[in-house]
Amino acid sequence: xxxxxxxxxxxxxxxxxxxxxxxxxxxxxxxxxxxxxxxxxxxxxxxxxxxxxxxxxxxxxxxxxxxxxxxxxxxxxxxxxxxxxxxxxxxxxxxxxxxxxxxxxxxxxxxxxxxxxxxxxxxxxxxxxxxxxxxxxxxxxx
Amino acid sequence: xxxxxxxxxxxxxxxxxxxxxxxxxxxxxxxxxxxxxxxxxxxxxxxxxxxxxxxxxxxxxxxxxxxxxxxxxxxxxxxxxxxxxxxxxxxxxxxxxxxxxxxxxxxxxxxxxxxxxxxxxxxxxxxxxxxxxxxxxxxxxx
DNA sequence: CAAATTAGTGGGGAAGTTCCAACGATTGGT
DNA sequence: ACCAATCGTTGGAACTTCCCCACTAATTTG
Numbered sequence: 226x227x228x229x230x231x232x233x234x235x236x237x238x239x240x241x242x243x244x245x246x247x248x249x250x251x252x253x254x255x256x257x258x259x260x261x262x263x264x265x266x267x268x269x270x271x272x273x274x275x276x277x278x279x280x281x282x283x284x285x286x287x288x289x290x291x292x293x294x295x296x297x298x299x300x301x302x303x304x305x306x307x308x309x310x311x312x313x314x315x316x317x318x319x320x321x322x323x324x325x326x327x328x329x330x331x332x333x334x335x336x337x338x339x340x341x342x343x344x345x346x347x348x349x350x351x352x353x354x355x356x357x358x359x360x361x362x363x364x365x366x367x
Numbered sequence: 368x369x370x371x372x373x374x375x376x377x378x379x380x381x382x383x384x385x386x387x388x389x390x391x392x393x394x395x396x397x398x399x400x401x402x403x404x405x406x407x408x409x410x411x412x413x414x415x416x417x418x419x420x421x422x423x424x425x426x427x428x429x430x431x432x433x434x435x436x437x438x439x440x441x442x443x444x445x446x447x448x449x450x451x452x453x454x455x456x457x458x459x460x461x462x463x464x465x466x467x468x469x470x471x472x473x474x475x476x477x478x479x480x481x482x483x484x485x486x487x488x489x490x491x492x493x494x495x496x497x498x499x500x501x502x503x504x505x506x507x508x509x
Numbered sequence: 510c511a512a513a514t515t516a517g518t519g520g521g522g523a524a525g526t527t528c529c530a531a532c533g534a535t536t537g538g539t
Numbered sequence: 540a541c542c543a544a545t546c547g548t549t550g551g552a553a554c555t556t557c558c559c560c561a562c563t564a565a566t567t568t569g
Contacts, residue, residue, distance in 0.1 A: 226425065228409040228474070233493065234390060234481055236500045238383030243507050244376035267370040278546060283368060287528060292548055314535045314546040332370070339376055345506035350499055351375065357488060357496040358378040364487035365385050420516055429558065434518055456516040456565045514567070519560105526555075536545075 237358070240342075248338050256331045258303075261286070261294050263335070266303065266320065266328040274319035276309065303327055379500070382484075390480050398473045400445075403428070403436055405477070408445065408462065408470040416461040418451065445469055 229235045249260045258266070264284050269275065272283075281291035295318065298304040303324035309315040320328070343351050371377045391402045400408070406426055411417065414425075423433035437460065440446040445466035451457040462470065485493050 226410070227413050229406060230501065230504070231497075232477060232481060233485060233497045233500065234383065234386035234477075236497065236504050237379055238387045240500055240503050240507065241376065241380030241383035245380045248376060264371060268368070271369050276546075287526095288546075289529085289548070289550090290527080295547095312536070312546085316547075335374060335376075339374060342506070343375060343503060345502045346499060350502070353495060354499040354503070355373075355375045355378065357492055357499070358375065358382055359372065360487045360492070361382050361485060361496070362372070362378050365382065365484070418516075429556095430517070431519075431559090432557085437517095451516095454516085454566070458517075510569105512567100512569080514565100516563100516565080518562080518564105520562105522557100522559085524556085524558105527553085529550105529552080531550095532548080534546085534548105536543100538543080539541085 244339070244342050247342065248335055251334050251338055252331055255334050256327045258301075258327065258331060259297075262298060262303070263328070263331050265291075265294055265298065266324060266331065269304065269318065269320045270325065270328050274317050276315040277318060278315070280318065298324070386481070386484050389484065390477055393476050393480055394473055397476050398469045400443075400469065400473060401439075404440060404445070405470075405473050407436055407440065408466060408473065411446065411460065411462045412467065412470050416459050418457040419460060420457070422460065440466070 245260065252258050252260065252263055261284075265280055268280055268283055275283075277291050277295060278288055280286075281288045284291075286294070295304065295306065295316075299306055301323075302321055305319050305321050307317045307319075309317045343354070346354065387402065394400050394402065394405055403426075407422060410422055410425055414421075417425075419433050419437060420430060422428075423430045426433075428436070437446065437448065437458075441448055443465075444463055447461050447463050449459045449461075451459045485496070488496065
């Protein structure tokens, strides 16, 4: 594995996938949501109510997939959906109280898993890793 | 994205997937191989000839999938396949000269892409990132 | 020798992700 | 009033990942 382990992208991908998987499994158990549902709730918690297309754009999700994601969240009553009075093509998606609670729970679960997976690192190193990965991520969009 | 960008796993996964994707596209063009083919060639280049099961184990690939991967590499004559005299159940998979050349080319392509994706980082930071990600990766297997 | 184990094969399938093409409803520009 | 663009929606194709079962050949174990 020397060659592969010397390639940053390979290691990053492996760690990322493993972490994502672990988190997805935990989230499925505890608040009973998927990763995409969590991501959508997080965006709504950050930005407040938004249109579906805005959420899809922010998350890099196809609009058609966002529809199905919203269907799920609506069914579980984690978000509410109203027509935007200013532009009746758009929806105004907002967190319900239950959605906010679910998000808070989920965020705790994610943090817990992350603490576990990052346990080989000191607090300083964790901050470093996030900072470096963040820099690379920022460079991606261009 | 504040919440999501504050989660190391999320950023790592995003960067990893983007990098992997980019690399896969380039490898498909230039030496004309897939990521899994590259990984197998890399393992063979590192370790020398090996049995399929050993390769499958090392790469975390299902044995039955490894068969199909070997079929491809054999068809392109990048590896050779002989029965192991010591245990005739096993194959002895080895790089052909063409396989070695292809691997060298591919490794160059990967390095080039990585230099591009890691361009926001200084050399020191790149080393840091690889080291930290490596630590986390080492902790995963347990 | 008989039984259990291991290496490779072939087949297949479930689940998830990504992407696209087409459509109705609504809006903004001209 | 008309045309182009946008938002949400439906349906589905293509692809990857991961995994399981049954089977042969060869080896090791009891």
